[in-house]
Amino acid sequence: MFVEWIEDAARYLVFESIRDEALGDLWEADYKRKQNGVPKAVRLVRALWHFLLLVKASIIIFFSEKLISGSERYGYRYLEDRADSNYPLGGIELTPDDLKEIKGYCRTRNLYNSFLTRRLLKSFIKQDSYWIRQTERIIEKSHSKGDRIDCEAIVNSFVLSNLVRQVESVPPGDVDIQFLDKLVKETKLTDEFIDRYVKFDDKSYKRQLIFRTWSLAVYVISWRPGQESWAHHHGYALDVIKVIRGQMTHWYVSAENLENTIPFECFRHLKKRYEGPSQIFSTGDTVTVDRRQGHQVGNVSDENLVTLHFRFGHPPEDDHWRSTNDTEMFVWNQTEGCFDLVRRDGGCALTHQ
Amino acid sequence: MGNFLKLTALEEAIMLAILDIPRYGQNIVEVVSDASDGNYQIDPGTLYPALHRLGSRGLIKEKKVQVGNDCRSLKIRRGHNRRYYQVTPDGREILEEIERIRFQIRSQQTT
Numbered sequence: 122m123f124v125e126w127i128e129d130a131a132r133y134l135v136f137e138s139i140r141d142e143a144l145g146d147l148w149e150a151d152y153k154r155k156q157n158g159v160p161k162a163v164r165l166v167r168a169l170w171h172f173l174l175l176v177k178a179s180i181i182i183f184f185s186e187k188l189i190s191g192s193e194r195y196g197y198r199y200l201e202d203r204a205d206s207n208y209p210l211g212g213i214e215l216t217p218d219d220l221k222e223i224k225g226y227c228r229t230r231n232l233y234n235s236f237l238t239r240r241l242l243k244s245f246i247k248q249d250s251y252w253i254r255q256t257e258r259i260i261e262k263s264h265s266k267g268d269r270i271d272c273e274a275i276v277n278s279f280v281l282s283n284l285v286r287q288v289e290s291v292p293p294g295d296v297d298i299q300f301l302d303k304l305v306k307e308t309k310l311t312d313e314f315i316d317r318y319v320k321f322d323d324k325s326y327k328r329q330l331i332f333r334t335w336s337l338a339v340y341v342i343s344w345r346p347g348q349e350s351w352a353h354h355h356g357y358a359l360d361v362i363k364v365i366r367g368q369m370t371h372w373y374v375s376a377e378n379l380e381n382t383i384p385f386e387c388f389r390h391l392k393k394r395y396e397g398p399s400q401i402f403s404t405g406d407t408v409t410v411d412r413r414q415g416h417q418v419g420n421v422s423d424e425n426l427v428t429l430h431f432r433f434g435h436p437p438e439d440d441h442w443r444s445t446n447d448t449e450m451f452v453w454n455q456t457e458g459c460f461d462l463v464r465r466d467g468g469c470a471l472t473h474q
Numbered sequence: 475m476g477n478f479l480k481l482t483a484l485e486e487a488i489m490l491a492i493l494d495i496p497r498y499g500q501n502i503v504e505v506v507s508d509a510s511d512g513n514y515q516i517d518p519g520t521l522y523p524a525l526h527r528l529g530s531r532g533l534i535k536e537k538k539v540q541v542g543n544d545c546r547s548l549k550i551r552r553g554h555n556r557r558y559y560q561v562t563p564d565g566r567e568i569l570e571e572i573e574r575i576r577f578q579i580r581s582q583q584t585t
Contacts (some may be wrong), residue, residue, distance in 0.1 A: 124552065139522045145554025146500035152550045174519035181523040233489070251564065286563075290535075 123165060124148075127172050136179035138211045143178070147171045187421050215252065215283045220276055222246045227272035230260055234460060281332060281339065288337055288433065295337075296433055298359050298411045300341040301326045303409060305361040307429045315365055319343050319427050320443060326350070326420075328430075330439045338436035339366070344426035349419025352383050352395035358434030360410040362418070367426030374415030383415035481568065484516065484524050489561050489569055492534065496558040499525070525559060533565035 151168050159167075215248055226246055229238045235257055239248060246253055260270050286305050288296060318329040318341040326348040331339045344367070352374055361367070372395050374383050383395075395417045402408055410416050412434075420426035481489070491497060491505040503516050516524075528534045536559045547556075561569070 128552075139526070141554050142499055142557040143518060143522060145551035145556060146498070146503075148552045148554065149500050149550055150503075171518055174517050175522070176520040177519035182526050183521075185523065185527065 123168070127168065130172070131175070134176045134179065134403060136182050139175070139178065139182065143175050147175065215279055219250065219252045220279070222250065223252055223276050223279065224272055226256055227260070227270055227275055230257075231270050231272070235260075255279070273311060273314050277310050280308055280310055283370055284339075285334055285337060286430075289334075293336060296359065298361070298409045301359050301411045301431065301433050302361050302407060305363060308353035308431075310429070312365070315341060315427070315429060321345050321425060322443075326441060327443045328437070329443045330436075336433060337432075338432045340430050340432070340436075342428045342430060342441075344369075344428070346420055346423050346425065349394075349421070349465055350417055352415060352417040353382055353433075354413050354415045355410060355437075356435070357412045358432055358436075359412060360433075361427040361431045362408045362410065363431075364402050364404055364406045364408075364430050365427040366404055367420065367424045368422040369406075369408070369428060370399050370419045370421045371402055371408050372397060372399045372417040372419075373416065481572065482524075484520060485528055486564065486569070486572070487514065488521070488524055488559075489528065489565055490535065491560050492559050493569065496537070496560040498556040498558050502559070512519070528565070529559075532562060533568060534559050535562050536560075 127147070128144065131140055135143060146167060150171065151164055154164050154167060161242070222245070226238060226242060229242055233241065239246075256275055259275055263270055284304055284307075288301070291300070300403045318331055320327060320329060321343045323345060326342055328340050328342045331341065333339075349370070352372070353373075362371075374395050374397065395415075400408075487506050487509075488502055491502045491509075497505065499518070499521055503518075503521060506514055506516055525534065525536075529536060536557050
């Protein structure tokens with residue numbers, strides 16, 4: 122009776138955004154009191170008081186929502202809503218304007234110190250911007266190591282960081298090929314940056330890692346004319362392929378043939394070429410390869426082909442990787458990885474020493 | 475950074491409670507209470523507005539978790555879900571910045 126009364130009253134008096142969790146917490150606290158042998162009458166009074174405090178909380182939240190205008194808020198969205206929204210970072214959205222500001226800041230910072238740079242760009246950048254602060258931290262780190270400021274690397278690492286955080290904002294099981302494809306289409310790396318990872322090999326196509334986290338690997342594959350992969354599938358990994366330059370020929374292998382004819386990518390001894398119908402993709406196009414989707418990629422044109430791959434799940438394990446040296450991994454290790462994915466210790470501390 | 479650094483003692487306590495481990499409302503109350511030997515009790519009237527405020531500022535993120543798979547929890551909570559909160563990278567940065575300022579102030583007082 123009492124429970125029903127509280128539940129009914131909550132429908133009208135407790136703000137909807139907190140109602141479910143708050144009532145659950147109320148009953149959980151009540152259960153603990155019961156376990157501790159608190160008399161029923163005291164429990165009733167405490168539960169009633171708890172309920173009145175929820176009404177107070179609702180009033181506060183109601184007025185704060187009314188008083189705080191949209192422009193003053195930080196774009197917060199609930200985690201479960203993010204997959205469908207344009208708010209990937211739960212508070213820090215990387216916009217094209219931010220990228221322009223970062224580039225401008227970097228270039229000016231190449232010439233002047235931070236104080237003068239901020240003074241000079243006073244009207245052009247948001248002084249308290251999260252991205253400008255992060256940029257400055259990377260620049261300080263570069264300077265402390267005697268490196269020059271690599272604007273291209275900084276800007277592109279922010280773009281990649283944006284992608285990583287969006288991917289990791291939803292449970293791994295909820296990441297599907299449509300979601301990954303949407304994120305990849307929004308991830309615009311510059312050609313100058315991608316070109317750093319392009320290297321052709323006359324013997325076979327070569328893969329160059331840009332960065333890798335526990336769930337995501339981004340890499341570039343360089344294809345000479347005539348080079349192609351065997352038919353394969355990626356197991357339970359997802360793959361989105363973007364054509365950066367040239368013409369890519371792509372074959373989807375129908376699912377009914379998968380188990381018997383199309384090997385998992387690691388089984389190099391089962392090399393098979395698929396001869397079915399193919400599709401041609403050119404610069405800017407993306408192709409998605411779902412979990413356990415058989416496919417084959419090749420460059421049957423007369424020009425070199427460069428493709429950018431976004432792999433969610435295990436990265437490919439074969440002999441097509443080019444070794445990665447420290448210079449090429451600069452972007453992730455020295456910039457984003459330092460302040461975003463790794464705690465500020467182990468040599469990554471910048472301003473907190 | 476200015477206004478971005480403004481955190482009340484209550485907000486800071488909440489953020490510290492969920493710095494490394496995601497927790498739900500009642501759990502946050504218990505952790506803060508235990509840490510202060512029962513001296514600091516957060517009541518629901520201030521907890522939820524504070525969580526709401528921190529969320530609006532992007533300092534914490536939340537995730538609704540259905541307790542449907544756990545019959546005992548479901549019964550205890552009378553069918554209501556839990557919502558887990560955790561500090562975002564931005565929130566962590568603010569806490570570290572506050573700690574750094576405190577450290578510097580303390581160092582200046584001792585020299």
